[in-house]
Amino acid sequence: MSSNTLFVEKLGKQVQIVFDSKSLRIQSDATAIVPRQKKSKKSRSCVCLPTLETNDDPSSSPASSSLPIPHRNILHANYNARTNMVQLNTLVADKPSDPESTTQLFKFMYTVRDNEQEKATEFCQNIMTSVYQDLIPEKRVLVLINPFGGQAKAKSIFEEKVKPVLEAAKCKLDIQYTEHRYHALEIAKGLDIGSYDTIVTVSGDGLIHEVINGFLQRPDAREALQKVALGLIPAGTSNSLSISMSGEKLGFDPIHNALQIIKGRPLALDLCSVTYEDSRYFSFLSQSFGIAAYADLGTEHMRWMGDNRTVVGLMQEIFSKSTYQMEASLLIAESDKEKIKQNYKSGLKSSEWKSPAVGDGAVLDTIPPLSDPVPENWTTINGDVSIFLASNVPLLNRGMLSHPCVSANDGYIDLMLVRGGKGIGKQLSMFTSVDTGKHLDMDLVEYYKVKAFRLKPIIKPGKSAYVAIDGEHASAKQFQVEVHQALGSVLSLNPTFINTNVH
Numbered sequence: 373m374s375s376n377t378l379f380v381e382k383l384g385k386q387v388q389i390v391f392d393s394k395s396l397r398i399q400s401d402a403t404a405i406v407p408r409q410k411k412s413k414k415s416r417s418c419v420c421l422p423t424l425e426t427n428d429d430p431s432s433s434p435a436s437s438s439l440p441i442p443h444r445n446i447l448h449a450n451y452n453a454r455t456n457m458v459q460l461n462t463l464v465a466d467k468p469s470d471p472e473s474t475t476q477l478f479k480f481m482y483t484v485r486d487n488e489q490e491k492a493t494e495f496c497q498n499i500m501t502s503v504y505q506d507l508i509p510e511k512r513v514l515v516l517i518n519p520f521g522g523q524a525k526a527k528s529i530f531e532e533k534v535k536p537v538l539e540a541a542k543c544k545l546d547i548q549y550t551e552h553r554y555h556a557l558e559i560a561k562g563l564d565i566g567s568y569d570t571i572v573t574v575s576g577d578g579l580i581h582e583v584i585n586g587f588l589q590r591p592d593a594r595e596a597l598q599k600v601a602l603g604l605i606p607a608g609t610s611n612s613l614s615i616s617m618s619g620e621k622l623g624f625d626p627i628h629n630a631l632q633i634i635k636g637r638p639l640a641l642d643l644c645s646v647t648y649e650d651s652r653y654f655s656f657l658s659q660s661f662g663i664a665a666y667a668d669l670g671t672e673h674m675r676w677m678g679d680n681r682t683v684v685g686l687m688q689e690i691f692s693k694s695t696y697q698m699e700a701s702l703l704i705a706e707s708d709k710e711k712i713k714q715n716y717k718s719g720l721k722s723s724e725w726k727s728p729a730v731g732d733g734a735v736l737d738t739i740p741p742l743s744d745p746v747p748e749n750w751t752t753i754n755g756d757v758s759i760f761l762a763s764n765v766p767l768l769n770r771g772m773l774s775h776p777c778v779s780a781n782d783g784y785i786d787l788m789l790v791r792g793g794k795g796i797g798k799q800l801s802m803f804t805s806v807d808t809g810k811h812l813d814m815d816l817v818e819y820y821k822v823k824a825f826r827l828k829p830i831i832k833p834g835k836s837a838y839v840a841i842d843g844e845h846a847s848a849k850q851f852q853v854e855v856h857q858a859l860g861s862v863l864s865l866n867p868t869f870i871n872t873n874v875h
C-alpha cells in the first residue's frame with residue numbers, strides 16, 4: 373500500500389494525516405491535546421501527543437514528523453458528514469520503544485476541507501480495511517463483570533479503563549453484572565451464539581472457568597466454542613491465563629487486554645475434561661494435588677495478602693514436611709525433560725496461528741470410563757508426593773513459572789511431579805527457582821507431557837487432602853482427566869503463550 377495523505381484543518385490551521393502500510397502519522401497538529409484518563413473525579417490533567425519532531429511544513433517528508441501510530445493501535449477511523457469531521461481513535465504508547473509499554477486512548481478530530489468530503493470518506497474506509505483486514509471490526513461483545521472479583525475492583529477497571537477503549541473501537545457492548553455463583557455459567561449455557569462475536573469476562577479465573585463450562589454443557593458445545601471466542605479483562609488476583617498470554621506486566625494491564633479483544637485473533641486452547649464417579653466438567657488451567665493444592669485452597673483465610681498467600685501456604689507445607697499419598701496412572705506422551713524442552717523451543721520457532729478444532733455437538737471422552745481398569749499402556753505411580761501439579765498454562769501465578777514447556781494447543785497436559793521425602797532444603801531451592809522455570813533442571817522435579825491421567829487421593833488418618841481444579845476446591849475422591857486439543861479459544865494478539873526462555 374502506498375502512503376495516503378489527507379489534508380484537514382484544526383482551529384484554522386492545516387494538519388496533514390499520513391497513512392501507510394505500517395502506521396498513521398499526524399503532522400503539524402501542535403494542539404493534539406487530549407484529556408488523560410481520569411485518576412480521580414477531581415483531577416483532569418492533559419497530555420500532549422508524543423512527537424518525534426514538530427514540523428510546521430505540511431508538504432515536508434512524513435518521516436520527519438509526529439510519532440507513528442502502528443496499525444495495531446488504530447481502533448477506528450470515521451468521516452462524519454453531519455459534522456464534516458474525521459475522527460481517528462487510537463492507542464498511543466507512553467514509551468514507544470518499549471514493546472511492553474502502557475498505552476493511552478487518544479481521539480483526534482479534524483475538519484475536512486471543502487470539496488474533500490469524498491476523499492475523507494475513502495481515506496477512513498481505507499484505514500479501517502487495512503487495520504482490521506480479516507478481523508471483525510466493531511465487534512458485538514457480551515461483557516460479564518463479577519462485581520466482587522479481584523477485591524471488588526472489576527467494576528471500576530471496566531468502567532474507567534476498558535469501556536472507553538471498546539467504545540472508541542465502536543464495539544457494541546452488552547454489559548451484565550454476575551449476581552451469584554454460576555451466573556456466568558448459566559449465561560454462557562443459554563447464550564444466543566449468533567448475537568455475539570465474543571464473551572468477555574472482567575474477573576479472575578473463576579468466571580472464565582464458568583463460561584467455558586457453560587458452553588460445554590450446551591448440546592452445541594463445539595459450535596458455541598468456535599463461534600464466540602473468549603475475551604479476557606484481568607480483574608482477579610492471579611489471572612493465570614492472562615499472564616500466560618501476555619506476561620506478568622501486560623497480563624494485568626486492562627488497556628492491553630481491551631486491545632486484545634478488539635484486534636486479537638482466536639488463539640486455540642487445549643481444554644481438559646475432569647470426570648468423577650458422579651460428575652464431569654471442564655478445566656482450562658490446572659489440576660493439583662499435594663502441597664500446591666493446599667497453598668491454593670488451605671489459605672483462603674489469607675486472601676487479604678493477594679497472591680502472596682500461596683507462597684506463605686507453600687512455606688508452611690515445606691517446613692512441616694507435608695506429603696500426600698496417592699495412586700496415579702498416566703498416559704504419558706513424553707517423559708524425557710530434554711526432549712520436552714527441545715520440542716517446546718522448536719514449536720515456538722515455527723509458531724503459526726492454529727485454528728480452534730472444528731466439529732459439532734457435545735465433547736466426548738476417548739479414554740475408558742473411570743469404572744474400567746486402568747489401560748495397560750498407562751504408567752502407574754503409587755506413594756507419597758509433595759507436588760502433583762498438571763497444567764495447561766505456563767504461569768499459574770505471578771512468579772510461578774511452574775510449567776515452562778506448556779504450549780497453548782499442543783494437545784498435551786504438562787505434569788510437574790515431586791515425590792515425597794525430598795527434604796526441606798531441596799524443596800526450598802526448587803521454589804526459589806520456579807520464577808524462572810529453572811526448577812525443571814533439578815533432579816527432584818519430574819516433568820511429563822501426558823494425554824490423560826487418573827488420580828486417587830489416599831487420605832491419611834487425621835489429615836486433610838486437597839484437590840484443586842482451576843484453583844478451586846474439588847472433591848478429594850478418585851477422578852480422571854483427558855485433554856481435548858484446541859477445543860477452546862481466547863482472543864489474543866500473539867499466536868502462542870509467552871516465550872518462557874527455556875534453555
Ligand SMILES: Nc1ncnc2c1ncn2[C@@H]1O[C@H](COP(=O)(O)OP(=O)(O)OP(=O)(O)O)[C@@H](O)[C@H]1O
Pocket residue numbers: 518519520521522523550551552553554555574575576577578579580582607608609610611843
Ligand atoms: N455476584 C456474585 N456473588 C457471589 N459470587 C460471585 C458473584 N459473581 C461471581 N461470583 C463467583 O466468584 C467466584 C470468583 O470469581 P473471580 O474468579 O472473578 O474472582 P477472584 O476470585 O477474585 O479471582 P481469582 O480466582 O483470580 O482470585 C466465581 O467462581 C464466581 O462464581
